[in-house]
Amino acid sequence: MQLTLWTYEGPPHVGAMRVATAMTDVHYVLHAPQGDTYADLLFTMIERLPRRPPVTYTTFQARDLGGDTAELFKDAARQAMARFQPAAMLVGSSCTAELIQDDPGGLAQALQLTIPVVALELPSYQRKENWGASETFYQLCRHLVHKPAAEKPAKVRPTCNILGPSALGFRHRDDVKEITQLLNQLGVDVAVVAPLSASVADVQKLAEADFNVVLYPEIGLAAAQWLQRQFDQPYTKTVPLGSHATRDFIAEVCALTSLPQPAQDPANAHAHWYAKSVDSTYLTGKRVYIFGDATHVVAAARIASQEMGFEVVGMGTYSREFAREVRDCAKRYGVEALITDDYLEVETQINALQPELILGTQMERHIAKRQGIPCAVISAPVHVQDFPARYAPQMGFEGANVLFDTWVHPLMMGLEEHLIGMFREDFEFHAGAAPSHLGSTRPAAENVAPVVAAPVATAVSATAAASSATPAHPDTLTTDSVQKVAAPAQAASNQATWSPEAEKELGKIPFFVRGKARRNTERFAQDLGVATITVETLYDAKAHYSR
Amino acid sequence: MRAETSAQTSGCTDVVPLVERGQREVFCGLTGIIWLHRKIQDAFFLVVGSRTCAHLIQSAAGVMIFAEPRFGTAIIDERDLAGLADVHEELDRVVGQLLARRPDIRLLFLVGSCPSEVIKLDLSRAAERQNQIHHPAVRVLNYSGSGIETTFTQGEDACLAALVPSLPGLPASTDTAPALMVVGTLADVVEDQMRSLLERMGLQVSFFPPRNSQAMPVVGPNTRYLLAQPFLADTARALQSRGAQHLPAPFPLGVEGTTAWLQAAATEFGVTPEVFEQATAAPRQRAEKALAVQRQMLQGQRIFFFPDSQLEIPLARFVHRELGMDLVEVGTPYLHRQHMAAELALLPAGTRISEGQDVDLQLDRCIADAPDLVVCGLGLANPLEAQGITTKWAIELVFTPIQGYEQAADLAGLFSRPLKRRLKLAA
Numbered sequence: 001m002q003l004t005l006w007t008y009e010g011p012p013h014v015g016a017m018r019v020a021t022a023m024t025d026v027h028y029v030l031h032a033p034q035g036d037t038y039a040d041l042l043f044t045m046i047e048r049l050p051r052r053p054p055v056t057y058t059t060f061q062a063r064d065l066g067g068d069t070a071e072l073f074k075d076a077a078r079q080a081m082a083r084f085q086p087a088a089m090l091v092g093s094s095c096t097a098e099l100i101q102d103d104p105g106g107l108a109q110a111l112q113l114t115i116p117v118v119a120l121e122l123p124s125y126q127r128k129e130n131w132g133a134s135e136t137f138y139q140l141c142r143h144l145v146h147k148p149a150a151e152k153p154a155k156v157r158p159t160c161n162i163l164g165p166s167a168l169g170f171r172h173r174d175d176v177k178e179i180t181q182l183l184n185q186l187g188v189d190v191a192v193v194a195p196l197s198a199s200v201a202d203v204q205k206l207a208e209a210d211f212n213v214v215l216y217p218e219i220g221l222a223a224a225q226w227l228q229r230q231f232d233q234p235y236t237k238t239v240p241l242g243s244h245a246t247r248d249f250i251a252e253v254c255a256l257t258s259l260p261q262p263a264q265d266p267a268n269a270h271a272h273w274y275a276k277s278v279d280s281t282y283l284t285g286k287r288v289y290i291f292g293d294a295t296h297v298v299a300a301a302r303i304a305s306q307e308m309g310f311e312v313v314g315m316g317t318y319s320r321e322f323a324r325e326v327r328d329c330a331k332r333y334g335v336e337a338l339i340t341d342d343y344l345e346v347e348t349q350i351n352a353l354q355p356e357l358i359l360g361t362q363m364e365r366h367i368a369k370r371q372g373i374p375c376a377v378i379s380a381p382v383h384v385q386d387f388p389a390r391y392a393p394q395m396g397f398e399g400a401n402v403l404f405d406t407w408v409h410p411l412m413m414g415l416e417e418h419l420i421g422m423f424r425e426d427f428e429f430h431a432g433a434a435p436s437h438l439g440s441t442r443p444a445a446e447n448v449a450p451v452v453a454a455p456v457a458t459a460v461s462a463t464a465a466a467s468s469a470t471p472a473h474p475d476t477l478t479t480d481s482v483q484k485v486a487a488p489a490q491a492a493s494n495q496a497t498w499s500p501e502a503e504k505e506l507g508k509i510p511f512f513v514r515g516k517a518r519r520n521t522e523r524f525a526q527d528l529g530v531a532t533i534t535v536e537t538l539y540d541a542k543a544h545y546s547r
Numbered sequence: 548m549r550a551e552t553s554a555q556t557s558g559c560t561d562v563v564p565l566v567e568r569g570q571r572e573v574f575c576g577l578t579g580i581i582w583l584h585r586k587i588q589d590a591f592f593l594v595v596g597s598r599t600c601a602h603l604i605q606s607a608a609g610v611m612i613f614a615e616p617r618f619g620t621a622i623i624d625e626r627d628l629a630g631l632a633d634v635h636e637e638l639d640r641v642v643g644q645l646l647a648r649r650p651d652i653r654l655l656f657l658v659g660s661c662p663s664e665v666i667k668l669d670l671s672r673a674a675e676r677q678n679q680i681h682h683p684a685v686r687v688l689n690y691s692g693s694g695i696e697t698t699f700t701q702g703e704d705a706c707l708a709a710l711v712p713s714l715p716g717l718p719a720s721t722d723t724a725p726a727l728m729v730v731g732t733l734a735d736v737v738e739d740q741m742r743s744l745l746e747r748m749g750l751q752v753s754f755f756p757p758r759n760s761q762a763m764p765v766v767g768p769n770t771r772y773l774l775a776q777p778f779l780a781d782t783a784r785a786l787q788s789r790g791a792q793h794l795p796a797p798f799p800l801g802v803e804g805t806t807a808w809l810q811a812a813a814t815e816f817g818v819t820p821e822v823f824e825q826a827t828a829a830p831r832q833r834a835e836k837a838l839a840v841q842r843q844m845l846q847g848q849r850i851f852f853f854p855d856s857q858l859e860i861p862l863a864r865f866v867h868r869e870l871g872m873d874l875v876e877v878g879t880p881y882l883h884r885q886h887m888a889a890e891l892a893l894l895p896a897g898t899r900i901s902e903g904q905d906v907d908l909q910l911d912r913c914i915a916d917a918p919d920l921v922v923c924g925l926g927l928a929n930p931l932e933a934q935g936i937t938t939k940w941a942i943e944l945v946f947t948p949i950q951g952y953e954q955a956a957d958l959a960g961l962f963s964r965p966l967k968r969r970l971k972l973a974a
Contacts, residue, residue: 001595001621001622001623001624001627001632001634001637001638001640001641002621002622002624002641003619003620003621003622003641003644003645004598004601004619004620004621004622005616005618005619005620006601006605007598007601007602007605009598010598010599010602011597011598011599011602013599014599014602033575033661033693033694033695034571034573034575034694034695034698035573035574035575035576035577035603035661035693035694035698036575036599036603036694037570037571037572037573037926038574038575038578038603038606038607038926039602039606040572040925040926041606041924041925041926042606044925044926044927044928044929044930045925045929048929049929049930050929050930050932050933051930051933052926052927052930056570057570058570059569059570059571059694060695061694061695061696062664062693062695062696064695065665065695076570079569079907083907094599095597095598095599095661095662096597096599096661096662096665096694096695099628099662099665099666100665123625124597124598124599125597125623125624125625125627125628126624126625128598
């Protein structure tokens with residue numbers, strides 16, 4: 001048993017729903033108790049779909065358990081067939097039906113339906129949503145994909161499929177559009193996008209394309225690997241998230257197709273120049289923490305480090321299936337990856353690291369709000385606001401533009417931050433001032449120590465390195481070594497008490513590094529067994545850490 | 548009020564509802580945790596279930612989950628199912644972990660789910676055992692909020708029914724005067740209004756559930772109780788078995804419902820008509836005035852209720868009699884005739900009432916009827932809107948303060964807002 005307050009992923013049958021709902025003529029008959037229909041509203045509310053997900057639930061109740069729940073399932077399947085007339089049917093059990101051990105696959109077979117019926121085995125007590133989506137798509141491919149004709153028809157342009165986009169996917173709609181455009185410009189035609197908007201007939205001809213583009217390995221990789229084994233169809237390994245990765249992706253596609261590589265980026269690739277412009281200098285070395293699904297985390301780390309000039313101080317994922325990739329990636333940035341689906345662990349780590357920016361899911365957004373740290377969302381699970389009406393891809397060059405804006409937005413803009421450093425005693429540029437473009441009323445964070453008064457304060461800091469090296473901030477107490485603060489809990493514990501003079505002196509330190517200064521000094525005092533922190537201790541600590 | 552309908556006193560008393568079985572697009576009883584935990588401030592609700600249960604609660608709780616919630620899920624995993632782990636020891640560990648994290652918790656509910664019911668996990672024994680371990684700091688109770696046994700608001704019924712046996716009783720020797728209890732979760736603001744109205748009539752009243760587990764109301768043979776919510780069948784039975792007596796009344800929705808509900812208490816406790824009038828006249832007139840504005844918008848509009856919370860029949864009575872809406876179909880997940888008797892009598896004869904659901908057939912009926920407004924869950928609302936049908940999502944009627952005089956116009960506003968919006972966007 002595991003105590004859970006929040007879960008990053010739903011059960012695997014929700015993953016299957018994401019595949020069924022993505023497609024146009026598949027119906028999912030789910031053996032499930034009354035109440036499991038709650039999952040419908042993820043699609044109708046969060047994604048705002050104007051139609052019901054194509055799912056029929058048996059909604060059995062206690063009084064049915066003594067009787068024939070198997071018959072109930074058969075009735076539901078028969079009625080769904082008659083009413084919706086799908087081109088293929090998925091059948092399976094939710095967690096409770098798994099326990100009562102009716103066999104949806106066998107039962108559906110007995111109905112002798114005239115369409116393909118794919119029985120799903122989704123172990124609810126071991127696996128989760130993304131795995132469920134991946135397995136469902138893989139099983140659909142296994143059951144549906146036709147062997148292509150020995151002689152492929154002559155084509156003017158090479159073709160590919162795009163695999164992985166699904167319902168309830170974070171920006172899947174616009175990523176597909178962006179990458180399709182990109183491929184078209186390179187000279188590649190997109191044959192089938194699946195499962196998003198695909199029909200059964202589309203899936204049947206997947207093997208006819210020259211290669212596959214795997215946009216979301218969490219959902220599409222298993223199917224792509226199977227297609228490669230069965231039909232020698234290669235697939236792309238690079239996910240085009242960020243400018244660098246997009247260029248790598250282009251190179252990979254060109255190598256697969258022997259098409260010429262374009263000499264330069266398209267005219268709409270602004271992110272690179274924006275990051276180089278002087279206003280972005282203040283982004284240098286900003287300490288960023290990254291959490292989400294494996295694909296988005298690995299990509300975000302690369303963008304953060306190489307395209308934004310941030311320092312990655314921590315990263316992790318809830319995707320256990322891709323833990324190795326994330327661990328390997330984390331090593332490149334000299335950090336240890338956190339593999340967990342417990343958001344309290346993520347919160348503890350964020351608390352210990354005190355990053356200046358968090359890139360995460362909606363859970364991290366709330367952790368960030370509580371701790372007063374700027375945050376941008378890079379991965380599912382997301383709430384309704386991250387299924388925007390506007391065009392907002394994450395992938396390709398337009399995606400890189402979107403990412404630049406999205407990540408920089410919660411931070412103080414360069415000039416603004418500079419002003420606050422210069423005029424920090426000014427009544428208009430005080431610790432509690434929020435970034436001017438984000439509104440002025442922010443509740444005080446409860447978890448922050450009293451003197452680190454404003455939530456925004458700790459959040460919006462110049463980099464440790466930058467400030468200690470700049471003569472304009474001679475009293476800045478901060479160092480590079482603060483970034484190595486790792487041991488959780490320890491950093492938060494507070495044994496020594498502050499003398500009033502030291503507290504006052506601390507108040508003179510620019511608010512955006514004050515939190516770090518406080519923690520460093522307290523740690524220093526604790527290590528030395530100092531009971532009362534004086535002004536001396538404060539500067540001793542500064543000297544100690546700025547070695 | 549419509550004179551012609553109130554003259555037909557029989558109303559829908561003998562109605563034969565359309566009973567349907569099939570796919571039910573409803574929540575399970577676990578969802579009740581979302582408002583129950585806001586009410587009982589030192590209680591924690593630990594669901595023993597699957598990842599689906601945890602996912603449901605977080606989907607329903609939306610953003611609330613982040614304020615250090617007082618609910619969580621002990622997720623059963625394969626080790627528990629395979630018998631590799633002793634489930635009771637596992638539960639000991641999880642509860643220990645939880646209580647160490649939340650020393651402020653005084654009342655813990657172990658909440659059963661479909662998986663825990665199907666594997667026949669004995670949560671009552673588990674609760675007893677936890678009680679011994681954590682006594683006296685924490686009291687541990689259990690109830691089932693599973694989908695196989697409960698629909699949406701029935702989760703509250705199961706929870707309150709589990710609390711009733713432990714309510715303090717009166718010593719047998721005392722022959723104290725009858726006391727009034729209001730049963731069913733009401734928003735604090737509504738509770739305060741009701742208390743003040745009843746006190747103005749000279750009545751002392753207790754509320755169940757209370758805001759704090761340390762302030763449980765006393766129950767005994769001299770307890771007279773009013774149901775504030777229509778979905779409390781088991782709770783009423785449990786109170787009955789403690790000797791308490793039910794005061795039949797319509798539910799306190801709208802001016803008419805609130806007046807009749809208060810009147811039931813007043814009559815029982817011998818409040819004179821003058822005192823009753825004095826206590827209720829001002830808020831009643833205020834509410835009627837506020838309702839008149841809403842009535843202009845809603846009069847003659849045809850409304851269709853999908854089953855959700857068992858509030859549908861009282862709501863239908865309110866929108867028909869006080870707002871002049873026409874009832875196309877009133878669906879309810881469960882029809883408790885006795886508790887609903889006063890309401891049914893007030894509905895126009897011939898109203899189509901349905902119990903249970905076969906969602907596809909009900910959608911067919913709904914679309915064929917082309918009502919002006921459909922009250923339904925969030926799984927159906929946007930798909931219906933996309934077909935050009937205006938909807939009011941039903942959950943809001945459970946989460947919003949809607950009872951009593953002061954909320955009557957707010958309640959009407961919940962129905963008129965979607966229609967107003969449609970007009971505005973069409974213009």
